Amino acid sequence: xxxxxxxxxxxxxxxxxxxxxxxxPDVYAQTDTSMQSVSVVGSRRATSSATDTVVPVDVxxxxxxxxSGGQFDLAQTLTYISPSFNSTRQTGSDGxxxxxxxxxxxxxxxxxxxxxxxxxxxxTALVNLFGARNRGNTGTDMNAxxxxxxxxxxxxxxxxxxxxxxxxxxxxxDIGLKKSKGCEAVAGFxxxxxxxxxxxxxSAYCGVDIGNGGVLGITGEYLDRGRSNRAEDGNxxxxxxxxxxxxxxxxxxxxxxxxxxxxxxxxxxxxxxASSGAWARGGIDSDDIPSRNSAAMYPNGFVPFINAKIxxxxxxxxxxxxxxxxxxxxxxxxxxxxxxxxxxxxLNASIANKDLLAxxxxxxxxxxxxxxxxxxxxxxxxxxxxxFDGVLGRGLNVAFGAEYRHENYKIYAxxxxxYIDADGVGIGGAAGSQGFPGFQPAxxxxxxxxxxAAYLDLEADLTDTVKAQGAVRYExxxxxxxxxxxxxxxxxxxxxxxxxxxxxxxxxxxPSLQQMYFSSTFTDFIGGVPTDVVxxxxxxxxxxxxxxxxxxxxxSTSFTLGSTWTPTQAVSVTADLYQIxxxxxxxxSGRFDDSNYPDLAAKLATLGVGQAQFFVxxxxxxxxxxxxxxxxxxxxxxxxxxxxxxxNVSKTEVTGIHAPASLKGYEDxxxxxxxxxxxxxxxxxxxxxxxxxxxxxxxETDLKLIYFGPQTLGTYSGTAAxxxxxxxxxxxxxxxxxxxxxxxxxxxxxxxxxxxNVHPSTQNPDETDNGFKYESVQFxxxxxxxxxxxxxxx
Numbered sequence: 001x002x003x004x005x006x007x008x009x010x011x012x013x014x015x016x017x018x019x020x021x022x023x024x025p026d027v028y029a030q031t032d033t034s035m036q037s038v039s040v041v042g043s044r045r046a047t048s049s050a051t052d053t054v055v056p057v058d059v060x061x062x063x064x065x066x067x068s069g070g071q072f073d074l075a076q077t078l079t080y081i082s083p084s085f086n087s088t089r090q091t092g093s094d095g096x097x098x099x100x101x102x103x104x105x106x107x108x109x110x111x112x113x114x115x116x117x118x119x120x121x122x123x124t125a126l127v128n129l130f131g132a133r134n135r136g137n138t139g140t141d142m143n144a145x146x147x148x149x150x151x152x153x154x155x156x157x158x159x160x161x162x163x164x165x166x167x168x169x170x171x172x173x174d175i176g177l178k179k180s181k182g183c184e185a186v187a188g189f190x191x192x193x194x195x196x197x198x199x200x201x202x203s204a205y206c207g208v209d210i211g212n213g214g215v216l217g218i219t220g221e222y223l224d225r226g227r228s229n230r231a232e233d234g235n236x237x238x239x240x241x242x243x244x245x246x247x248x249x250x251x252x253x254x255x256x257x258x259x260x261x262x263x264x265x266x267x268x269x270x271x272x273x274a275s276s277g278a279w280a281r282g283g284i285d286s287d288d289i290p291s292r293n294s295a296a297m298y299p300n301g302f303v304p305f306i307n308a309k310i311x312x313x314x315x316x317x318x319x320x321x322x323x324x325x326x327x328x329x330x331x332x333x334x335x336x337x338x339x340x341x342x343x344x345x346x347l348n349a350s351i352a353n354k355d356l357l358a359x360x361x362x363x364x365x366x367x368x369x370x371x372x373x374x375x376x377x378x379x380x381x382x383x384x385x386x387x388f389d390g391v392l393g394r395g396l397n398v399a400f401g402a403e404y405r406h407e408n409y410k411i412y413a414x415x416x417x418x419y420i421d422a423d424g425v426g427i428g429g430a431a432g433s434q435g436f437p438g439f440q441p442a443x444x445x446x447x448x449x450x451x452x453a454a455y456l457d458l459e460a461d462l463t464d465t466v467k468a469q470g471a472v473r474y475e476x477x478x479x480x481x482x483x484x485x486x487x488x489x490x491x492x493x494x495x496x497x498x499x500x501x502x503x504x505x506x507x508x509x510x511p512s513l514q515q516m517y518f519s520s521t522f523t524d525f526i527g528g529v530p531t532d533v534v535x536x537x538x539x540x541x542x543x544x545x546x547x548x549x550x551x552x553x554x555x556s557t558s559f560t561l562g563s564t565w566t567p568t569q570a571v572s573v574t575a576d577l578y579q580i581x582x583x584x585x586x587x588x589s590g591r592f593d594d595s596n597y598p599d600l601a602a603k604l605a606t607l608g609v610g611q612a613q614f615f616v617x618x619x620x621x622x623x624x625x626x627x628x629x630x631x632x633x634x635x636x637x638x639x640x641x642x643x644x645x646x647x648n649v650s651k652t653e654v655t656g657i658h659a660p661a662s663l664k665g666y667e668d669x670x671x672x673x674x675x676x677x678x679x680x681x682x683x684x685x686x687x688x689x690x691x692x693x694x695x696x697x698x699x700e701t702d703l704k705l706i707y708f709g710p711q712t713l714g715t716y717s718g719t720a721a722x723x724x725x726x727x728x729x730x731x732x733x734x735x736x737x738x739x740x741x742x743x744x745x746x747x748x749x750x751x752x753x754x755x756x757n758v759h760p761s762t763q764n765p766d767e768t769d770n771g772f773k774y775e776s777v778q779f780x781x782x783x784x785x786x787x788x789x790x791x792x793x794x
Contacts (some may be wrong), residue, residue, distance in 0.1 A: 029173075030137030041115065041174035042156040042163065042455045043469075044385050044399035054459075054469050054491040055503050055625060056562060056576045057159040058082060066147040067791040068702075068749035069737045072188060072201050072223060074150070074175075075100040077395045079779075080706055080735060080753075083648035083687040084157055084171075084627055086133075087142070089780050092770030093131030094302040094436060095339065097242045098308050099124055101139040103433040104157065105569035105625060106184065106581070106650045106683045109139025110508055111554075113160070113168040116145070116175045116250070117266055119316045120164070122335025125409070126515045129535075129588065130769065131776065133682045135675070136588035136615065138514045141337065142175075142188040144270045144312040148203040148218035149250040151176045157627055159558030161507030162471040162487040165403065165453055169507045169556045169582060177266060178254040179217045183794050190787035193757060197228030197241050197782060201789075207253075216222035216253030216265075218281075222245070227275070228782050231772070238277025238781055239772050244630070245273045272310040275344075277303050278435035279771060279779055290428040294352035296362040304346040304435025308372070311338045318381075326386045329401075333379040340372035342547055343418065343436050349429025350422040357423065364417075369486035371414035375514065380404045385457075394461035403453040411445045414438025416495070419522070447517045451477040451510070455791035465493040475508075479516070480552050483508045487637040502561040511538075511551040511586055515615045533591070533611040543614050545603050546592070547662025552617055557585045562627075579624050580637060584617040587679070590669045618658050618670055621679065622630075625650030630776075640695045647688040649709075652680050674714025674769075677725065684709040684778055686730075694733055700739040707732045708778035715767035726768065726775065728761045733779045737787075752789040757784040 043053050060081060071077040075087035079102075079610045087102035101109040115154035123138045127498040153175050160168040179468045185647070188201035198563030203221040210216045228240030250268040257263050282288040283301035293301065317746025356362035383401035413419075421431035432438060435482050455473040462468055469489040476482040489503035520535040536542035538551050562576030593611040594601035604612055628647040633640070654676050656669045686709030710730045717723040737751030759781060 002082055018340070025537050026051065029478070037616070041118070041172050042153040042158065042160060043459065044163070044383070044397070054467050054489045054561060055093075056501075056574065057155065058155040058157065058629075059152055061152045061153065062147060062150045066736065067186060068789055069745065070190065070735055070737055070751055070753045070787045072147070072190065072199050072225075073100075073143040074145060074153075075102050075148055078102070078142070080704065081689065082155060083646045085155065086192070086683040086687070088133050088683075088776050088778070090131035090133065090770075090776045091241070091276070091781065092237075092279065092772065093240050093776075094129065094276075094278070094306055095126045095341075096128045096131040096134075097306070098125050098244070098272075098274035098310065098339075099139075099141050100143055101128055101134040101137065102142050103683065104140070104155070104173070105536070105578070105580070105623060105648070106652050106685065107170040107582075107623060108137040109134040110137045110167060110512060110556070111169040111582075112140075113164055113166075113172045114140040114142070114175065115164070115172060115316065117177055117264075117316065118174060119266075119318075119331060119333045119381070120377075120379050121175075121314065122375065123512065123514075123714060124376040125337045125339050125373040125514065127518045132171060132775070133678075135678050136515070136586065138512045141312060143246070144248070144272075144314075145175060145268065146203055146219050146221035146248045146250055148184070148221065149177050149217070149252065149268075150648075151180075153176045157576065157578070158489075158503055158560050159487070159505040159507045159556060161509075161556070162473045162505055163455065164484040164509060165473065165475060166553075167784060169509055169554070169558070169580065177217065177250065177452045178205065178219075179215050179252050179254060181205060181215055185792050185794075188789040190785055191226075192228055193783050193784040194228070194230075194782075195785065196226060198226040199786070200224040201206065202356070210253060211255045214255030216251060217645060219248075220533075221248045223248075227277075228767045229277075230781055230783075235769070236280040236303055239409075239770070242274055242276035244275075247271045257319065257321070259321065259489055261319060263317075263319050265315075265317050267315040270310075270312045271726060273307070274310060275305050275307040277308050279303075281434055287624065287631055290349060290353050290356070290362075291430055292349050292434055294349060294356070294364065295361040297347055297352065297364065297366070300707060302345055304433070305344045306436045307342045307344055309340050309342070312336070312517065315684060318648065323384075326384045327596055329381070329383040331381045333377075333381070335377040335379075336374070336619055338372065338374035340412065341370035341414070341436055341438070343368045343370050343433040343438075346434045348417050348420070348422065348433055349430070350431045351417060351429070353428030354423040356428070363383060368418035368433040368438060369415045370418040370433060371412045371443075372439070373409070373411045373514075373518075376408040378406045382389045392460040393463055393466075396461075397459040399457040404450065405453075406450045407448065407513055409445065411439055411443050411517070411519060413441045413444050432522055439519075440521050442522055444520040445517045445519060447513050449477060449479045449522075451475055463505075467491045469503075477510055480511070480550065483553055484553075497565060497567050499564045503559070505558045507556040509554040509556075509557060511553065511615070515586055516551055518615075525579070534609050534613075536612050536614045538615060540606065541607060542609055542612050544601060545607065546612065546614065547660050548614050549660055551586060551615060552584065553616070554585050557581045571631070573630045574628070576627045577625070578627070579622070580699055581655075582621045582623075585619040585621055586615055586617055587619050587671060587675065588615055589613045589618075590675065592666070592669060592673050595785045596669045598755055599726060600662075616660065616670070618660070619654055619679070620656035620658070621652055623650055623652040623656050638697070640692040643690045645688065647686075649684055649686045654679060662776040672714070673725075675716045677712060680711060681711045684711055698741045700741075701743070702735075702739070704735045705732060706735070706779070711777050713769075715764075716769065717767055723767055727761045728774070728777055731758050731760065731778055733758055745793040747791050749791070750786075752784060752786045754779060756782045759783060
């Protein structure tokens with residue numbers, strides 16, 4: 001372990017640049033002076049610091065933004081700091097409205113691995129099925145961790161499956177939690193300029209002594225985010241941020257044991273109540289009666305609300321010690337995410353119709369438990385590392401280890417009223433709760449799998465100026481087989497101020513249990529006949545009949561080439577080119593029915609299925625990009641100005657569509673142009689942040705200009721119908737904040753985000769996926785917001 005003084009110097013080097021910099025300098029925020037140790041993601045070297053890695057790593061301390069930033073959750077905070085990171089709040093996208101998915105370098109949310117204190121964090125139980133981002137993906141809920149609990153976020157912008165396993169195709173994010181002594185608290189409020197979307201934040205952290213030389217950090221947070229609505233006058237829908245109430249508790253600490261051993265513990269729990277508005281149903285002057293509404297219940301129409309209770313649990317317990325000359329780390333990690341839907345302000349139109357036919361008023365219950373799903377993950381790790389001085393030049397670090405992981409995925413059926421066709425003949429109302437039909441008993445699943453892995457990781461200081469790294473990893477899954485991946489990387493300091501670095505690696509992503517087993521069935525009426533529409537799980541009767549093969553892993557190859565330039569202590573510049581090719585990428589197909597594949601539809605009809613879609617390995621993609629950072633620090637007497645620029649430019653292209661033999665010739669249904677554009681341009685192809693932080697006496701001013709590049713997305717009708725695609729012009733958002741230091745233990749911050757009230761380019765609402773005048777792209781659709789925060793240290 002480093003001493004605090006040594007670590008502080010290493011972090012300041014990464015902040016402002018020095019001749020020893022070998023990673024992307026942290027130009028995003030001021031250092032957290034309470035840090036007691038540094039572990040750099042991407043390196044298993046026990047003595048590694050932020051200046052030793054051979055691939056690009058962003059170290060983003062979060063002390064400043066958690067104390068005085070204008071964003072109140074982690075996903076939105078990182079979106080406006082790191083150009084390679086994207087998280088856009090969805091609207092009109094069912095469960096995707098309630099969990100903000102996040103990703104690196106324009107790839108899917110399940111192609112970024114998230115760690116907490118270096119240990120794998122679980123994904124959500126949710127599969128994103130709608131919305132402009134991450135369709136067909138599962139992801140990690142970044143907002144399940146309170147901001148005040150976080151020391152820093154390290155972003156490894158390089159393929160790392162050979163080091164960490166599945167999901168690390170786009171990169172790795174390691175969330176480091178605090179375990180410093182002392183207490184601090186934050187109270188915050190924000191709202192949009194339209195006076196809605198009110199946020200109330202109360203958060204506190206305390207680090208206390210435990211045992212003999214141990215410390216335990218405890219963080220509690222309550223965040224109440226109000227609903228926003230940008231629907232035009234006369235539009236009955238609710239379009240904007242979902243309503244959420246988060247209650248979160250996190251613990252992080254360690255305790256000395258025998259000799260140099262340390263027992264460490266991380267535990268966290270969050271309970272979230274969330275609510276989002278679904279599509280509106282029309283009243284007596286519409287065609288929605290009696291198919292989707294009842295005149296006796298909602299004569300003027302109604303908006304169903306998709307509500308969910310989300311429970312998230314995470315825990316790691318482990319022990320680090322020395323066995324001879326080797327450092328050993330044994331740990332057990334547990335992750336759990338559960339999401340249960342409750343649909344309110346709704347009805348089952350078939351129940352209302354049956355009541356009307358029986359001589360009643362046409363009444364249905366207005367609230368239904370629609371079921372849901374859960375995901376559980378247990379991970380056991382045993383790791384060893386040792387540094388051999390003088391081997392292979394200056395020295396060699398050897399690390400090896402093994403991992404065992406068990407996963408479980410469940411789908412729970414809703415109450416019968418949430419899915420039944422009560423009248424049984426389809427004469428009147430549609431089956432199931434409007435807004436979100438419940439999961440049926442046939443959708444229920446309780447699926448398990450496990451995998452074992454072993455890895456070897458070598459890092460060598462070949463000379464004073466040349467470093468090399470190599471890694472190989474073998475994994476075997478119980479449900480699809482085994483895979484082996486490898487990585488080579490190196491750096492060369494060609495001059496005291498210039499470092500060259502590069503890497504080449506292979507990677508993989510295992511199909512998630514959610515993608516393999518997600519099942520959803522609802523009833524539609526085709527020709528007056530009730531017909532099942534099925535999102536069929538892999539290896540089911542529907543997919544077997546359709547000739548869909550068993551899901552397998554996605555495979556990738558990744559290359560990076562870059563350099564750092566640090567001409568003075570005050571200036572630092574880095575640039576890194578990258579290319580990521582992914583083969584057999586898993587996508588959610590379009591719906592196959594009688595209109596686009598009559599022969600298959602005839603076979604599906606024998607199962608009572610009118611339309612079907614499924615997950616399938618069928619797409620190859622190539623992503624090319626550039627990451628650029630630059631920072632400068634200047635002093636004007638006692639005043640200080642820090643300037644930074646961070647830029648990401650990337651382009652993802654679908655390079656091939658490989659339809660199963662049974663679907664040859666139907667590639668345009670398997671992956672429509674609309675779905676292709678979601679893969680290629682679901683996130684902006686360019687994004688940049690230019691920031692200025694100026695300190696004068698007790699005042700600090702922070703100005704950030706965030707540029708979001710143009711995007712092109714598909715339309716509901718499609719270009720085949722002569723409808724042009726959606727085009728979103730490049731936009732820029734400006735965030736401005738002021739902080740006044742009242743005394744050494746208290747400061748007040750206030751300011752605004754998107755202060756010029758910029759919105760995405762207007763589209764035809766009939767052609768967008770969410771039925772609004774623009775999708776949830778770039779920086780979202782809400783406009784300007786304002787905030788205030790009070791920070792106290794005690």
